[in-house]
Amino acid sequence: MHAALNRLADELPDGALITDSDIIERYRRDSAADPHAGTPVAVVRPAGTADVQQVLRWAAEHHVAVVPRGAGSGLSGGADAVDGSVVLSTERMRDIRIDPATRTAVVQPGLTNTEVKRAAAQHGLWYPPDPSSIDISSIGGNAATNAGGLCCVKYGVTGDYVLGMEVVLADGTALRLGGPLLKDVAGLALTKLFIGSEGILGVITELTLRLIPAQPPASTVVALFDSVADAANAVVAITAEIRPAMLEFMDHASINAAEDHMRMGLDRSARAMLLMQSDAPGAAAAEVATMVSNCEKCGATEVFATDDPAEGAAFTAARRGMFGAVEKLGSLLLEDVGVPIPQLPALVTGVEDIADTCDVQIYMVAHAGDGNTHPIIVYDPTDPDATDRAERAFARIMELAIGLGGTITGEHGVGRLKRDWLPNQLGDDVMALTRRIKDALDPQGILNPGAVLR
Amino acid sequence: MHAALNRLADELPDGALITDSDIIERYRRDSAADPHAGTPVAVVRPAGTADVQQVLRWAAEHHVAVVPRGAGSGLSGGADAVDGSVVLSTERMRDIRIDPATRTAVVQPGLTNTEVKRAAAQHGLWYPPDPSSIDISSIGGNAATNAGGLCCVKYGVTGDYVLGMEVVLADGTALRLGGPLLKDVAGLALTKLFIGSEGILGVITELTLRLIPAQPPASTVVALFDSVADAANAVVAITAEIRPAMLEFMDHASINAAEDHMRMGLDRSARAMLLMQSDAPGAAAAEVATMVSNCEKCGATEVFATDDPAEGAAFTAARRGMFGAVEKLGSLLLEDVGVPIPQLPALVTGVEDIADTCDVQIYMVAHAGDGNTHPIIVYDPTDPDATDRAERAFARIMELAIGLGGTITGEHGVGRLKRDWLPNQLGDDVMALTRRIKDALDPQGILNPGAVLR
Numbered sequence: 001m002h003a004a005l006n007r008l009a010d011e012l013p014d015g016a017l018i019t020d021s022d023i024i025e026r027y028r029r030d031s032a033a034d035p036h037a038g039t040p041v042a043v044v045r046p047a048g049t050a051d052v053q054q055v056l057r058w059a060a061e062h063h064v065a066v067v068p069r070g071a072g073s074g075l076s077g078g079a080d081a082v083d084g085s086v087v088l089s090t091e092r093m094r095d096i097r098i099d100p101a102t103r104t105a106v107v108q109p110g111l112t113n114t115e116v117k118r119a120a121a122q123h124g125l126w127y128p129p130d131p132s133s134i135d136i137s138s139i140g141g142n143a144a145t146n147a148g149g150l151c152c153v154k155y156g157v158t159g160d161y162v163l164g165m166e167v168v169l170a171d172g173t174a175l176r177l178g179g180p181l182l183k184d185v186a187g188l189a190l191t192k193l194f195i196g197s198e199g200i201l202g203v204i205t206e207l208t209l210r211l212i213p214a215q216p217p218a219s220t221v222v223a224l225f226d227s228v229a230d231a232a233n234a235v236v237a238i239t240a241e242i243r244p245a246m247l248e249f250m251d252h253a254s255i256n257a258a259e260d261h262m263r264m265g266l267d268r269s270a271r272a273m274l275l276m277q278s279d280a281p282g283a284a285a286a287e288v289a290t291m292v293s294n295c296e297k298c299g300a301t302e303v304f305a306t307d308d309p310a311e312g313a314a315f316t317a318a319r320r321g322m323f324g325a326v327e328k329l330g331s332l333l334l335e336d337v338g339v340p341i342p343q344l345p346a347l348v349t350g351v352e353d354i355a356d357t358c359d360v361q362i363y364m365v366a367h368a369g370d371g372n373t374h375p376i377i378v379y380d381p382t383d384p385d386a387t388d389r390a391e392r393a394f395a396r397i398m399e400l401a402i403g404l405g406g407t408i409t410g411e412h413g414v415g416r417l418k419r420d421w422l423p424n425q426l427g428d429d430v431m432a433l434t435r436r437i438k439d440a441l442d443p444q445g446i447l448n449p450g451a452v453l454r
Numbered sequence: 455m456h457a458a459l460n461r462l463a464d465e466l467p468d469g470a471l472i473t474d475s476d477i478i479e480r481y482r483r484d485s486a487a488d489p490h491a492g493t494p495v496a497v498v499r500p501a502g503t504a505d506v507q508q509v510l511r512w513a514a515e516h517h518v519a520v521v522p523r524g525a526g527s528g529l530s531g532g533a534d535a536v537d538g539s540v541v542l543s544t545e546r547m548r549d550i551r552i553d554p555a556t557r558t559a560v561v562q563p564g565l566t567n568t569e570v571k572r573a574a575a576q577h578g579l580w581y582p583p584d585p586s587s588i589d590i591s592s593i594g595g596n597a598a599t600n601a602g603g604l605c606c607v608k609y610g611v612t613g614d615y616v617l618g619m620e621v622v623l624a625d626g627t628a629l630r631l632g633g634p635l636l637k638d639v640a641g642l643a644l645t646k647l648f649i650g651s652e653g654i655l656g657v658i659t660e661l662t663l664r665l666i667p668a669q670p671p672a673s674t675v676v677a678l679f680d681s682v683a684d685a686a687n688a689v690v691a692i693t694a695e696i697r698p699a700m701l702e703f704m705d706h707a708s709i710n711a712a713e714d715h716m717r718m719g720l721d722r723s724a725r726a727m728l729l730m731q732s733d734a735p736g737a738a739a740a741e742v743a744t745m746v747s748n749c750e751k752c753g754a755t756e757v758f759a760t761d762d763p764a765e766g767a768a769f770t771a772a773r774r775g776m777f778g779a780v781e782k783l784g785s786l787l788l789e790d791v792g793v794p795i796p797q798l799p800a801l802v803t804g805v806e807d808i809a810d811t812c813d814v815q816i817y818m819v820a821h822a823g824d825g826n827t828h829p830i831i832v833y834d835p836t837d838p839d840a841t842d843r844a845e846r847a848f849a850r851i852m853e854l855a856i857g858l859g860g861t862i863t864g865e866h867g868v869g870r871l872k873r874d875w876l877p878n879q880l881g882d883d884v885m886a887l888t889r890r891i892k893d894a895l896d897p898q899g900i901l902n903p904g905a906v907l908r
Contacts, residue, residue, distance in 0.1 A: 101690055101796040124694065146639045157637060159646075160614065175883050180794045182824040183611060183864035185600045185650045186872075186879050187906065188888050192613075192646035196639045213695055236555055240578065241667055282737030340634040342555040370636040410637035418640075425640050429629050433895070434642050440894035441887070452641065 001084075005042055008058045008086075012051055016092075018043040027087045030074035032417055033331070038083035040067065045092045048108075049166055049174050049205040055088055056203065056446075057172035065449050068199035070109060070141025073133045075334045076415025078145065078198045078451050085449075088203060090140050098123050098211070102180040104163060105209040109140020113147075116209065125211035128155035131411065132320045140204050146196030148411030150316070153369030154243045154279075157411065159195040164208035167194050169201075170442035179208055193437075198413050199448035201441045218245055218277040219284040220312030223295035224255075224270035224302040231272035232344040234298035235368045238276070239341070241294070242287050246277035247369030248319050251348060254363045258318045261325035267302060272348075274368065275315050322365050326378050329361070331387075333377040333394045339406035341371045350400045351375045358393040360386070372410030395421070414452045422452065455538075459496055462512045462540075466505055470546075472497040481541045484528035486871055487785070492537035494521065499546045502562075503620055503628050503659040509542055510657065510900075511626035519903050522653035524563060524595025527587045529788045530869025532599065532652045532905050539903075542657060544594050552577050552665070556634040558617060559663040563594020567601075570663065579665035582609035585865065586774050594658050600650030602865030604770070607823030608697045608733075609666075611865065613649040618662035621648050623655075624896035633662055647891075652867050653902035655895045672699055672731035673738040674766030677749035678709075678724040678756040685726035686798040688752035689822045692730070693795070695748070696741050700731035701823030702773050705802060708817045712772045715779035721756060726802075728754075728822065729769050776819050780832050783815070787831040787848045793860035795825045804854045805829045812847040814840070826864030849875070868906045876906065 164178025618632025732741035
């Protein structure tokens, strides 16, 4: 192995291959902090597509597993190293080119989402997808997981903005798919197939992203409810009439955690909170009125509206900051289950039951307009029994979502943490088809083995 | 073969299998009217998914090709029969169920697009995708080609509204993919892979479609230009500021054909026309002003705005009716090429050159906001030389689009008419990957052989 690694190091730019064990340690896990992550033999940090091709050709020749890695902010263990693998980090691939005429950005995978947004904003353009990890997650990782966020309810997910890509296959072939074309149905939808494929089909080395005109500042509505069902009814009523730019949910525990953390003056006795925004030019006032009246009709105990962007941003920050707020309380297991919107009350109630039965603390925030929820399980990792109960709750929540016609992951990905529940959701026939496609593209199974598929 | 067909007939509902040659004749071609279409041995009209499974199991056993067919309104020969095949028409599969709570429609493939829209409208909901064939094309065919339309520039294409499907694979296995979930990243993006796959990977037997709240009536702007470049500049300027609900282009020949056909009072000397709409609630007046001022800034010779829906509908009808208007003038070869928007003037000029060189009449209409154009070649099919020149022009336009970084098909599909140009656009490596996926899903090659791939 040593000789083979030396050969690879010779083929790559100076310093691109790292075998120092202290540095390697930092590349073993993503933000799920999975204790079962393996140890790679090396980390490579390619400077461009040609380097990625070299790595994969080498890996194919030596039958070495390659674990692609963006910023390591993933929450499902999708970038956890495998023993004996090479971790391929895209962190050095940071070029970006904005074309205002086609309203596209051509970006390498290593930039953060915020960096892409900022470059687009310099041309009065906007890249909408906004996972909460916006400042730390890489655009390549966003594409590999089809990341969502808060604005999806109106503006869609990462995949809706990817017009084309360059991707390197398991044998080192680099393909160009799509481009700055808004409509293109020539051949199979291969670009779409690589989106959300979590590194098991290829390594994305460039993305062509669709940009749209920047939106005006949003108006914000906050509503409190004394029942989750009332809040869920308000979600259904509002989305039947308008498309809000944000429609977030926080449960009783989350409201209190946010209040502990940020002192917003929220009613600590409330059972549910909705945080909504409208950015419709010329229609924000009308949309705010629609949100307010539907919340009131559905029994909100308190409704507050503002078109001060700073005030709105404070509420949004409280919502985005939830993981940080509860992180202080213990280790986290972050859920990402989704259900059809009418099942939201059943999911929230079911999660409360699981918290009781498993004797764990669960905080629930949700992209309610999409039915995508994040029950956050907080536990003490030094207590083996508490860890076990947390893991049991993690499993039960997925089973609950599947039973409600939902999904085990709305935007974080399957990775390694949720892999064993995927067959329960998809069924044997869909798993078999998935395996057929994986085998067709990566017959040696060297690309991110153990992620998504066993 | 006769005995085998009898066995299949026995397995299907009465009358589902047709061998009458007069009836079969009507199922040989789609609307491309390809003279090279083959003759099937039978037409089957399944009543549901179980019947489709029977047909495919039977076909796999007897190595018989199956050509899936929606309404036969395709324009690329994607539903052209193959000699000895069975044509599988979905026309009898017409169930629809609207769920206002999840804002979804669960539909069988045989309904027309308009029928889906109408059912959604009964609940105050809207299914946006609107190919010009809206009244005659099937929703299953729309999904199989990832059909576009006029509203795509703001609202996206068919695939953006497909949340889930039931699909029958080549071996008769029926799979359920996705469902009424707005965000779901569990496993590979298989739903997306079947969208636009033109019947070569499976037969779609049910779709779960995302619906959105109905939009208010649109305001309309019509602008005339004495140069194509000026019109294209206006497109770039407008789309940098707002997202119009429609942004259509007609060239000099099309303006005159529309005027012959409908007497709108258009200036026959104009070289280009833009037809634009805004449906933004509360912001239509502002968007109309943006469109008008940008057209004027870019040198429009005449600009007309109206918020009378009837007047707007008359212009839209003139645009939608273009195929009908020129159909009287001869046989048509319909192009569907797309380019990055800044290449629009080069494409229009290039097409004019091709019309001159090949001595054919070409009318150009375009979904300009998407860069997706429809040069319509009109020729006399009884004149072999004219037919030959038309076919040469058809090929040259695709080569022109590829040379401009564009696509041979923006929304109609590759089918059989454009198949031989697909490798020129995609390249050998992408074709090889396409073939690997096709072979993984349909190892016998019985699903729509000759479409997309040779």
